[in-house]
Amino acid sequence: MTSMTAESVSTILVSCKQTRFHIETPNYRELDIEGLNITVTSGDVPKSAKARGKAKVSEGTEILNNAKLRLKAGSRYAVVGRNGTGKSTILRAIAEKLIPGIPEKTRIAILQQTNGGEVDVTEAPLGVPKAAEGPSVLDHVIDKATAKSELEREINGLSDGVNGSDPYGALRALRNLRHERMQKRLFVLDKDARLRSGARGMAARKALVDYEKEVAEYAVLMEQPEDEIPSDALQAETQEAADLLAELQLQVEPSRLADIESRAKKILVGLGFTDAYMKIPASSLSGGWRTRSLLAITLLQETDILILDEPTNFLDLLGIIWLQRYLQSLSADPSPENPPPTLLVVSHDRDFISLCTDLLIIKDKTLVYFHGDLALYEASQSEKRRYLVKMKEAQDKQRAHMHVSSSPDSFRVLTSNGRQETIRHNMAQGRKADDQNKIRQAKSRQKRLDERTGMNVSAKGTRFKLNRDMVGYFTSNRAEIEIPPEERGVSVVLPEPTDLRFPGPLISLEGVSFSYPPPRGSKASSVTPTLQDVTLTVSMGDRVGILGLNGSGKTTLIRLLVDETKPTKGTITRHPRMKLGYYSQHAVEQLQALCPPPDSPEPPLTALSLMTRDVEGALDEGDLRGLLGSLGLPGRIASDIPVRKLSGGQLVRLALARILWKRPQCLVLDEVTTHLDYETVTALREALRDWEGAVVLVSHDRWFMRGAIEGLREDEGEDEDGSDGSEADDEEMRRRVVYRLRTGRLVKLEGGVQEFEDLMERRVKKLLESD
Template sequence: MVSRLDQPEDEISADALQTETQEAANMLADLQIQIEPSRLAQIEVEARKILTGLGFTEAYLEKPLSSLSGGWHMRTALASALLQEADILILDEPTNFLDLLGIVWLQRYLQSLADKEKPPTLILVSHDRDFISLCTDLLILKDKQLTYFHGDIQTYERSQSERRQWLTKMKEAQDKQKAHMEKTIAQNLKAGKANDDQNKIRQAKSRQKKLDDRWGMQVSAKGTRFKLNRDLVGFFLTSREGIDIPPEQRPVIISLPEPPELRFPGSLISLEKASYRYAPRSPLILQDITLTVGMGDRIGILGLNGAGKSTLIKLLVEESAPSSGTVTAHPRLRLGYYSQHAVEELKSIGRTEQGITSLALLTKEVDGALNEGEIRGLLGTLGLPGRLASDVPISKLSGGQLVRCQLARLFWKHPQCLILDEVTTHLDYETVTALREALNEWEGAVVLVSHDRWFMRGAIEGQIEDQGDDEDEDDEEEEETMRRRIVYRIKGGGITELKNGVEDFERVMEKRVKKLLDAL
């Protein structure tokens, strides 16, 4: 076998090649038999720890994969990727379908990979600002271009603003200098030609050449003096790169409709000692829940998957009736409810009614309450403009576009209360930011279930950066005295108020994650 290594390929017969290949395969199989038992046991232990960190209980670990829902399939695929001994680990929106415990665990687990002898390079796609903070570098994909930045997203946003200001000042200074030089050149040319002074003419042409050829950036991107052969790769007609001021990015703006006034005061929704179980003999999912939602309230609901968050929401919107206790809604309440299954429901509509568009769906639902222009305006403000609304069927829309369509279905009704269950799933960062700010300022009530900590802190707790000038801040402080902001935690069927909001829940999750990671 060894003697054939130097033999030309055309002299190796097909039978000999097949025999030697089979011998190699048999040798590999023998080696695997000797190695695999201990290695398989080690892999199984590690896999169990990763799956546990991602939320699998012992009961779920033993269930056939085919019996699990799509969310658990996604977690299984994520665990499979984490189990690989890879040089490059690519994760695309890994926090979807994870609760906050799973998100914090994954964040800390990925950070711990840096301590390995040969840590993998992590490429992470995510719209969760808190989660993506574990990255040291950013690749921003926008307008078909990639921008590389060393640092976190807050620093990137701040540096972009500062760079725009710096470039603007540099361009203004150079424009003044250029205008002065052009005036001098024109004067020298005129005087030179009038007096046949060749020195002045040459001086004017030399300055003109500098103006045409070497005008522009004097400093490289690293802050050093500009060098043509280093900083301007390729063939160009000039020796300087022009000062190109990036355009001011138009932020996504979401305008929530003003809630109509209630003709008489009272709570919008109230639960009084409400309990819920799926069947008469089944255990209680929720027990003795008392909760009140008033106009202007901001109520956040946190809890692990399966704790009963969505069940509580269904009681509030009266999709389910409590097994005991009462649910009362204001008789004039207009409610907007975004279900965590809203995208799947719209996809189902798209399959049932082939070819129906966002515009057609809303036109049918408003039943004459809005004209076509008003419907188009509403869809346009949510990111479904023009032909995207009128020509593209719902079945062809992306997940984020379907979320926008569903929000339009809620907003046209001018609700006084919005109940949102995992509304940020599928949305891009700009839209999440716009929705966060809009919900924070809206006059109606908001009840929010979300695992996005940054979104919850802004929309519910009111932690919004760059609030504006002092006069605006004074007005907002006056409004805050009238606004109730509460974050609840659901655990063991009960509901408790978190005095420090999301921060308290994060602290509890961090303790649990530390125990899980210590077991790895």
């Protein structure tokens, strides 16, 4: 079975195996797809390929090859894979039902990964949106999630016909509605015919042709003159229109709509919307808030499979924890009438994906499944490899020194230490001398050796039994011990900062306050300062974490630190020789804005050419390639691939390279983990934890903050000496502190990240209890 979808930029080609069982007994919340192949091609698919219904794999980038896609109903899957492995492509293929075997009636809701578009308004008061018109945020969310406007349009059309004075009005309204629905059905049949091949494809195409004739005939019926309409047909269709109108009106009855509105409000409140902000026009929302409204629409839909691609982008910790608990609550009290959806989540936040029951790992163009969380998977893989190495070493030793004969007439050849040489040597000697007895003896010993070596356990982990685990004829009784290669982890190397020459704080804020200009027509005295009396010192080696909800003033504080804005009150001093590296939360969008359009005569901008332009001769090409390679942009990725075609994670690495080439003493990072895969987040966490310079970090990622700022190791456990994961001498020279910004005031959290998380957990509990 093959399907494809075309865009202006790329085309997704999908094929898989399908059985009669998959078609005739669908479970709408489960998927069981064998032999799944997904390829992404650039540009349009060749006409010859379209005629065949497929394209050659070599014409594009292969994402999956002969993979198994198996989702259990009601399970929660964390989709894991490095940047560029095709996570978003696979999820999109599922959501758009490009994969043959997904029933057309399966309801799939998806939140696709987004950069948020415009600059977020998290620092601006929620009650001051941009001027706009249109439905409110609440109405917009309800309409998009329930197709309310489409339903009301159908009701209004039928109502005008049924209640009008024209005796043929109800019939005309009914026929118009039927024709619209037939057109939608025709689209589904056309898609079904394109997705199938073989006998089922032939049947699907026949059904499509038959239905096209039916639609054409009904189009003629719609143009039937009134004097040719039989009276019995008029009466029957008028009554049918009235019955259908009553049925549709039941779907918008006040009690049902009130329940939907109540659910929508609870979701929006959980995602950070105030009552006042729900009433503003949806078109006035900027990037981050628009993303939250899309998430609310996705969560409000009635669905069998729920797909969330980076849902925590632009959520603060309160929203992240609320979303965790909300998704978990869907499975808390399942009922036959409202079973929980099957959940697929992509997120770089390791603490967030702990809500998932299973891992779906995209690796080596296939799908690997694991029941448990990420930490357990990594531990089990490490333990499995150690076990296999130990087993193979023991059996290699046994094979080398096994006693294959005790007869004095045996053709043994002893080494200097008395140990017997390999069976292969005996076999070679027997063949050389044409000694059949020695050859038979060597083969017999080889058989005994095969029976005693190889895997000692079955694929299910039980003790190996030949008659159960190796049914049939095989050249060897047991599978060879194959040790998986050690995975090459992502490496992030931060260049050492340059020498300051003389000591002193890098940045010092004393009694700093900041207020945005008051809205036109209001009094300046009525404006609440965004920051109030902030005092903060950052010295070499310090680790400073800043936590707070959206709108608390974090971005304003960052802008003051990096000298993008000036304080309204107080003083800010900086070390005269300090070099500062600033990563903005909008760095990815800023890089994309630098790229010339695809149809521009200018040469495409690559990572290497951009860096060459930035450094202005301060570094040569070799140095630039070394820096880009240390951040995960090696070779042709840096020099040949245009920046506009880089993934989100690769753009983050490029943005880091643009600030690290100067070897700054202080890094100010604002939501740097957005767009990164979990392996790169882990590598960056480790690099920042031990770097010699100072780090100021704003992030909602608790796991990342605990490592980079508080110094916890990857396993987040304790060292053998009982320390908290940081070395004693490191603690002596580093200051590790976490602050909370609340109503413009900076407060030190003595309990660190955990204290702030506990506060948010209590607030989420109250929100859920109020539901």
